[in-house]
Structure formats: structure tokens, C-alpha cells
Amino acid sequence: MSDPRNLTIKEFCAACGQAADIDFTTLPALPHPYEGWEEKPLAAPSQTVMTNLDGTTAVRLKEPQTEEEKEQLVERFLAGLDRLFSREDNWTFLQPFLLSIDNCVKCNTCAEACPIFEASGRAEIYRPLFRSETVRRIAKRNRSKLGQVFDRLTGSDLEVGWESVARLAELAYRCTLCRRCAQACPMGVDNGLITRELRKLFSQELGIHPAELHEDGTIKHLSVGSSTGMNPMAFRDIIEFAEEDIEERTGMKIKIPIDDQNADILVMHNAGEFLSWPENLQAFAILFEVVGLKWTLASDLLGYDSVNYGLFYDDVQYARVTLKHAQVAKDLGVKKVLMGECGHAHKAFMAIGDRLWVDELNIPRESALTLMEDLVVNGKVKVDPSRNEFPVTLHDPCNMTRSMGIIQPQRRILKKICPQFREMTPHGVDNYCCGGGSGFAIMQSGSFPHWRKVISGRKKFEQILGAFQPEIDDPAIKKYVCAPCSNCKGQIRDLIVHYDAWERCGIHYGGLVELIVNAMVDVRPGFIEWQDIM
Amino acid sequence: MGLLQLVVYACVLVFLVAVSVKIARYASAPVHMRWELYPVAHEKGRHHYGGSIFEEPDWWEKPRQLDHANEIREMGQEIFLLKGVRLNNPRLWLWSWPFHGGLYLVIGWMALLVVGGIMQLAGARFDGGVPALVRGVTLVVGYAGMALTAVGALGLFLHRTRNGDMRRFNTPADYLHLLWFAAAGVYGVAAFGAVDPGFDRLRAFTAGVIGFREAVPLPAATGVAVALGMLLVAYIPFTRMVHFAAKYFLYHEVRWSDEPLRKGSALESRIKQALNYGVSWRGPHIQTGQTWGQVATAGPADEAATEEKR
Numbered sequence: 001m002s003d004p005r006n007l008t009i010k011e012f013c014a015a016c017g018q019a020a021d022i023d024f025t026t027l028p029a030l031p032h033p034y035e036g037w038e039e040k041p042l043a044a045p046s047q048t049v050m051t052n053l054d055g056t057t058a059v060r061l062k063e064p065q066t067e068e069e070k071e072q073l074v075e076r077f078l079a080g081l082d083r084l085f086s087r088e089d090n091w092t093f094l095q096p097f098l099l100s101i102d103n104c105v106k107c108n109t110c111a112e113a114c115p116i117f118e119a120s121g122r123a124e125i126y127r128p129l130f131r132s133e134t135v136r137r138i139a140k141r142n143r144s145k146l147g148q149v150f151d152r153l154t155g156s157d158l159e160v161g162w163e164s165v166a167r168l169a170e171l172a173y174r175c176t177l178c179r180r181c182a183q184a185c186p187m188g189v190d191n192g193l194i195t196r197e198l199r200k201l202f203s204q205e206l207g208i209h210p211a212e213l214h215e216d217g218t219i220k221h222l223s224v225g226s227s228t229g230m231n232p233m234a235f236r237d238i239i240e241f242a243e244e245d246i247e248e249r250t251g252m253k254i255k256i257p258i259d260d261q262n263a264d265i266l267v268m269h270n271a272g273e274f275l276s277w278p279e280n281l282q283a284f285a286i287l288f289e290v291v292g293l294k295w296t297l298a299s300d301l302l303g304y305d306s307v308n309y310g311l312f313y314d315d316v317q318y319a320r321v322t323l324k325h326a327q328v329a330k331d332l333g334v335k336k337v338l339m340g341e342c343g344h345a346h347k348a349f350m351a352i353g354d355r356l357w358v359d360e361l362n363i364p365r366e367s368a369l370t371l372m373e374d375l376v377v378n379g380k381v382k383v384d385p386s387r388n389e390f391p392v393t394l395h396d397p398c399n400m401t402r403s404m405g406i407i408q409p410q411r412r413i414l415k416k417i418c419p420q421f422r423e424m425t426p427h428g429v430d431n432y433c434c435g436g437g438s439g440f441a442i443m444q445s446g447s448f449p450h451w452r453k454v455i456s457g458r459k460k461f462e463q464i465l466g467a468f469q470p471e472i473d474d475p476a477i478k479k480y481v482c483a484p485c486s487n488c489k490g491q492i493r494d495l496i497v498h499y500d501a502w503e504r505c506g507i508h509y510g511g512l513v514e515l516i517v518n519a520m521v522d523v524r525p526g527f528i529e530w531q532d533i534m
Numbered sequence: 535m536g537l538l539q540l541v542v543y544a545c546v547l548v549f550l551v552a553v554s555v556k557i558a559r560y561a562s563a564p565v566h567m568r569w570e571l572y573p574v575a576h577e578k579g580r581h582h583y584g585g586s587i588f589e590e591p592d593w594w595e596k597p598r599q600l601d602h603a604n605e606i607r608e609m610g611q612e613i614f615l616l617k618g619v620r621l622n623n624p625r626l627w628l629w630s631w632p633f634h635g636g637l638y639l640v641i642g643w644m645a646l647l648v649v650g651g652i653m654q655l656a657g658a659r660f661d662g663g664v665p666a667l668v669r670g671v672t673l674v675v676g677y678a679g680m681a682l683t684a685v686g687a688l689g690l691f692l693h694r695t696r697n698g699d700m701r702r703f704n705t706p707a708d709y710l711h712l713l714w715f716a717a718a719g720v721y722g723v724a725a726f727g728a729v730d731p732g733f734d735r736l737r738a739f740t741a742g743v744i745g746f747r748e749a750v751p752l753p754a755a756t757g758v759a760v761a762l763g764m765l766l767v768a769y770i771p772f773t774r775m776v777h778f779a780a781k782y783f784l785y786h787e788v789r790w791s792d793e794p795l796r797k798g799s800a801l802e803s804r805i806k807q808a809l810n811y812g813v814s815w816r817g818p819h820i821q822t823g824q825t826w827g828q829v830a831t832a833g834p835a836d837e838a839a840t841e842e843k844r
């Protein structure tokens with residue numbers, strides 16, 4: 001096993017066994033009051049699936065048993081790599097992929113922007129350039145004897161065996177696709193894109209992907225109606241329960257509309273909200289009731305779950321889900337689709353999806369953040385900021401900010417309704433990922449969640465502590481991390497639990513709409529309940 | 535025609551053809567999914583903080599307001615000041631900026647040699663008036679360009695060899711490129727300085743080249759300098775140094791490409807055309823052999839196999 005700080009691409013490809021072992025006891029220190037915090041190491045590697053990258057696994061690949069299986073793994077990988085360069089097979093991302101593969105000058109500017117690389121103590125395997133350059137050199141290998149002479153000049157004389165292919169399958173899931181590296185790159189090369197293409201290669205050619213994204217993600221979504229496994233009947237039950245809960249909490253009798261053909265707006269939430277954060281769904285319902293919007297939810301399959309995990313790993317699955325979403329909106333005849341608080345759903349619907357919602361499927365899509373800004377900042381709902389008199393900071397979901405440019409609406413709202421609002425550093429379009437992006441927040445296999453909390457989420461936890469430093473020593477002062485994104489909330493919840501941050505520092509989390517409703521004078525005070533985070 | 539003149543023609547031709555092929559490859563790629571990255575330079579009133587039209591309610595009803603001036607300003611800062619490198623990697627910028635500045639001056643020098651060559655073909659004398667001015671500027675730009683290129687290339691070479699993070703990824707080709715630039719710059723200054731300090735013979739040679747006539751032969755020393763330089767020019771398109779052309783696409787076709795899809799637009803037509811492309815991916819959930827449109831509207835190919843795997 002090599003020193004993770006000195007591993008070369010050649011060693012990565014040629015190594016037998018585990019390529020690197022990250023020492024969790026020597027990671028960069030966290031700020032006060034976690035100076036002396038000791039991280040537990042990763043649990044012992046599984047014996048049933050491969051962990052030959054860094055001791056944990058996201059894709060749970062089993063070791064090939066026969067020589068034929070090993071050869072096939074390599075052959076299929078190389079065939080898939082060829083397809084990434086194909087006009088027909090990869091029209092979806094061919095141009096950006098070609099440009100990023102061809103034009104990296106290896107200046108390493110990307111590495112300094114990467115939160116995972118930094119938080120790991122600069123382990124080479126997590127350097128953005130390391131992953132991309134490995135793919136690049138394999139792709140540029142020459143097949144002829146003469147060409148192989150030139151390979152030595154360009155570093156493409158690599159061994160590509162089944163172990164290195166298996167490692168690459170895992171390495172594709174050690175980046176949250178946050179694209180901070182792309183933003184820092186003076187060329188515009190996008191290592192996040194190359195990582196996503198690598199994931200796509202494994203899924204679309206070899207059928208290798210994390211089960212949480214595929215079998216328990218998009219497959220379940222397409223067949224049952226939601227990636228959570230919630231079918232339309234269960235959805236209706238949850239809505240009924242939400243109405244009862246709203247009445248109990250606020251005294252308001254609200255009928256949440258479902259499949260209303262007279263509605264102007266179809267609201268689509270991440271179905272995870274219904275199960276994990278029902279107060280988010282309820283808050284939207286209360287807000288829309290008070291302002292008198294003509295809105296509806298949909299109970300058609302996929303209509304009540306805005307997620308699209310295909311965005312993270314597979315163009316085919318992405319397309320299948322987004323076209324079904326478009327059809328639901330079309331069948332209801334709404335004027336627009338409003339995206340609830342889910343970052344990747346924003347991007348899947350409004351940015352990427354913009355290219356696939358063609359003809360009569362081209363129904364306008366809008367972020368709930370812009371609608372809420374109009375309601376709050378323009379005084380269409382009356383708010384009392386003193387109801388939110390506690391420290392609040394904002395986590396910026398990467399997909400909303402860096403990938404879509406939705407930066408100010410959420411800030412204008414918070415400045416109006418939260419007297420103690422303060423920014424993280426950096427923020428906005430320069431934000432750090434929560435560490436749960438690209439599907440990480442739902443990936444629960446083996447020790448991967450531990451890796452996610454300690455490594456990919458470390459920078460975000462550092463930022464949260466930084467934002468609340470003035471009050472950090474008093475857990476009686478409740479502090480709120482506003483995260484208008486379901487996956488980000490899941491990750492931040494896990495960080496808070498991992499670091500006992502609720503008990504030690506009084507740090508809580510939630511969405512943006514809950515803060516709005518908590519401040520609304522037309523709603524009974526105390527909508528936000530400061531409960532212990534399990 | 536002499537060998538050197540033929541080499542010049544061949545190198546220019548190779549450069550033009552190879553760069554054109556590269557540009558054509560990027561330009562002819564099919565329409566792709568939106569993949570913009572904020573800040574986008576042409577977002578009027580919002581580019582300074584990275585905002586977009588998505589911040590507007592009912593954004594699709596509003597006309598897109600593009601700030602082309604800021605886009606040009608950003609491009610200019612990127613090209614001439616290497617703004618991105620300066621902000622994100624200042625230690626690298628210390629060498630990268632003189633290197634690129636030197637290259638721009640060398641390009642200017644070559645253009646001035648062509649201008650001078652045309653003047654010479656027209657019978658101009660370079661002892662007064664505009665021709666003398668051209669001669670003088672050519673002198674300054676030429677030596678400054680070669681010197682700055684050499685200093686920058688050597689600095690980058692040292693940076694690459696001494697910086698552990700970069701050294702790990704260096705290949706023999708990376709060293710070769712930089713040393714070649716440095717050698718061409720150093721040798722050029724030395725050779726021309728000794729043998730043709732005013733570039734007069736080089737100008738006469740250039741006149742022959744652009745006029746497709748028998749060019750005045752160059753002394754061996756400066757002939758080698760020209761050969762070194764022109765062979766480097768021919769080699770550039772086959773390396774990542776061709777990023778000078780690719781950067782246009784990286785920014786305008788990808789990073790700043792945020793055109794929304796409108797019904798009936800040319801963009802929509804291109805998308806529909808792409809949906810007719812065939813799929814040869816072999817994943818178990820994909821119907822290999824069908825079109826993208828068919829595959830995207832079908833269910834997973836093997837629900838049974840997926841269940842078994844689960």
C-alpha cells in the first residue's frame with residue numbers, strides 16, 4: 001500500500017491490493033471547539049466486496065472470479081471509454097468532454113479549490129487532476145507498437161488491468177461533482193464533468209453503479225413512482241397526515257391540492273422531504289394558502305418526486321426520469337412547474353432538462369426561491385423578523401449557485417426575516433459543497449457514510465463552525481443552518497449527528513421556507529421546533 | 535527554392551491544417567446538454583456576483599439581456615492578463631504571464647515581418663518614413679518577444695521541476711515543450727543578435743516566402759533559428775498547447791453557454807436530430823441498438839435482471 005500523499009498514476013494502475021490508506025487521525029484540524037476531536041478510522045474493509053481504492057466502497061463491486069471475468073471487465077471498460085468519444089453514443093456531453101480531456105495543462109490550480117482533496121490531508125487519489133489525468137492517459141494510449149513509443153513521452157504507458165479498472169469505478173465516487181475545480185481552472189477544464197463521464201461509462205456500459213442511485217434510485221423511481229419507494233397511495237396518505245399535522249401545529253385547516261386541473265402551478269418536491277422533513281412540505285402548503293396561489297401537487301407516478309438521480313451517473317436514466325416529469329406537467333395542463341427545495345432537481349429540471357423538454361413538453365420551470373423572494377421581499381406576506389431572533393447561516397447548494405446562478409433571492413429573504421443572519425466564508429457562487437452532493441448523501445453502504453462525514457463533509461462543517469464562532473460556546477443559543485436543498489440537509493444532519501453538534505453547540509438545520517413560515521404573522525408562532533436531531 | 539523555405543511552407547501548412555482539424559472537431563460536435571458554470575460573463579447586472587436570469591420570476595417571459603461588453607472585457611483579461619491564473623495560482627502566474635506575453639509579441643513580430651516583407655516586395659526602402667518605423671518596431675517586438683518567451687519558458691520549467699504537486703504529473707513531453715520554447719527563444723536572440731541584428735535578411739527571406747519566389751538564403755545560424763521556431767509551430771497543434779484555440783469553445787460553447795430552449799428554434803431542431811442517434815451502450819438497463827429517443831421513452835431493459843441483482 002502506497003503513501004496516499006505520494007501515489008503516482010503508474011502506481012495506482014499497477015498496484016495490487018488497496019491503493020491508499022487514508023489516516024483519519026492526521027486530517028486537518030477543525031476549528032474551535034473541535035480542536036481536539038479525534039476521528040475514528042474507517043471500519044475494517046468488507047471481505048465480500050472490493051475496497052481496493054481506499055478501504056471503503058460506494059459501488060460494492062465483487063471481485064471477478066475467473067480470468068474471463070477479469071478480461072471482460074477491462075474490455076468493457078475500454079469499449080465504454082471509446083463510446084465516450086463517440087458522436088452518437090455521447091452527443092449529450094461530447095463537446096465539453098473532448099475539450100476537458102484535450103486541454104488540461106496540468107497546472108494543478110484545480111487541486112487548491114477541491115474540498116475533498118484539502119480535507120483528506122492532500123491524499124493524491126482525491127486530487128482532481130489525478131483522476132482526470134488517469135482517464136486521459138488511458139484514453140490516449142496508443143494501440144500500435146510505434147504509438148507505444150510516444151506513450152512513454154506522454155505518460156500513457158499505463159497498465160490497465162482489472163484491479164485498476166475496479167479502482168477507477170470507486171474513484172468516480174470520491175468527487176461530489178461540485179465543480180469548484182472547474183471554476184478555478186484558467187482553461188475552463190471541468191474535472192467534475194470528467195468524473196461524471198467516468199460514472200456514466202461504468203453505468204451505461206458495464207452496469208456498475210451504487211445501488212442507492214440505480215436499483216434503489218432511478219429504477220425504483222420509474223417503477224414505483226418515487227426513489228423512496230413511496231407509491232401514489234402512500235403519497236396520498238402522507239399528504240392527508242400533513243394536513244392533520246398542519247392543523248394541530250397551527251390551527252389552520254388546509255386542503256393540500258392534488259391533481260387539480262385548474263391549478264396554474266405544479267409544485268414538485270424531493271420526496272425525501274415528505275418522509276424526513278414533513279415540515280418543509282407543510283410550510284410550503286401554509287405559505288401558498290396564505291397568499292392564495294393556485295397550485296397543486298401531482299399523484300401520477302414520478303409526479304410527486306422531483307429527484308433525478310440519473311443526473312449523477314447515467315444519461316439514459318436521467319432522460320427517462322426527466323421526460324416522465326415533463327409528461328406529468330403537460331398532462332395537468334399547468335402554466336409552470338415550481339421546484340421545491342432540492343438543488344439537483346433544480347438543475348435536472350431547469351438547466352440540463354432545458355435541452356430535453358422539447359415541443360409541447362417545453363413547460364416553464366421556476367425555482368421556489370424566486371417566488372418566495374417575490375412574496376417576502378415585496379411584502380406580499382407579512383413577517384415579523386423577531387420570531388427568527390437566533391443565529392442563522394446559509395448553506396449554498398452547488399447546483400443552485402454555481403450551476404444555475406441562483407444566488408441573491410435566498411439572501412434577500414434571509415436578510416429580511418432573520419436579524420442575525422450571517423454568511424459562511426466563502427459563499428454564493430464560491431461556496432463549498434456540503435459533501436453529500438452527487439448522491440453521496442443517500443449512499444449508505446458499509447463505511448462510506450463515515451468517509452462522507454469525515455472527508456467530503458469536513459470543509460462544510462468547518463464553515464458552519466466558522467459562521468457561528470461568536471456564539472459557539474453556548475449550546476443554549478440555538479443556531480440554524482439554512483439549507484434549501486434536501487440532499488444537503490441530509491448531509492448536514494449527518495454532520496451534526498456525527499460531531500454531536502446539537503448537544504455541544506446548539507446547531508440545528510432546516511430549509512428556507514420553514515424560516516419564512518416561522519416569521520409569518522398570519523401563522524401561530526413557533527412553527528420551527530428545536531428538537532433533538534437523531 | 536531552398537530547403538528552409540520549403541520547411542517554412544510545410545510547417546505553416548501543417549499548423550493551419552492541424553489547428554483547423556482540431557477546431558472543426560470541436561465546432562462540429564453535436565449540441566450538448568447545458569453545462570454552464572457561474573459567473574457567466576454576459577449576464578447583465580449579475581455577472582459580478584455570479585447570478586443568472588433564473589433569479590427572475592417568470593424568467594422565460596423576459597428578454598435575455600446580454601452584456602457583450604463585459605464578455606469581451608473578461609476575454610481580454612483572460613487572454614492578455616491571464617486573469618484566472620493570477621487569481622487562483624499566483625505563483626504559476628509569475629512565469630506563465632511573461633511566457634504568454636512573449637508568445638504574443640513573437641506573433642506580433644511575425645506579423646510585422648510579413649508587413650515588412652510586403653513593403654519590400656513593393657519596393658520600399660527601410661531607411662525612412664513608415665518602413666523605418668515598421669523596421670524599428672519589428673526590432674523591439676522581436677527581441678522582446680523571444681527574450682520574454684525564453685525567460686517565461688525557463689521559469690515554467692523550473693517551477694514544474696521544483697513544485698512537488700506539478701512534478702508528479704510531468705511527462706517527458708512537458709519538459710520537451712518548455713525546453714524547446716526556451717531554446718528557440720535563447721538561440722533566436724543570440725543568433726539574430728550576432729548575424730542579423732536588424733532582421734533585414736530575415737525580412738527579405740520573408741518577402742520571398744510570402745511572394746512565393748526564391749527567397750534570399752539566410753545565414754546558417756539564423757536559418758537554424760527559423761527552423762527551430764517553425765518546427766515548433768508545426769508541433770503545437772498536436773499537443774495541449776492548442777488550448778489557445780480550444781479556450782474559445784470551453785468558454786463560449788460550454789461555460790457561458792446558457793441559451794434557453796425555445797419552441798421551434800434551431801437549437802430545438804438540433805436536439806431532435808440528436809435524439810435520432812443510435813445507442814450502442816451495453817448496460818443491462820439499455821436497449822442497445824435503438825435510438826436515443828426510443829431508449830429515453832422506454833423503461834429499463836431488464837427489470838428482471840435488476841431485481842435479481844437487488
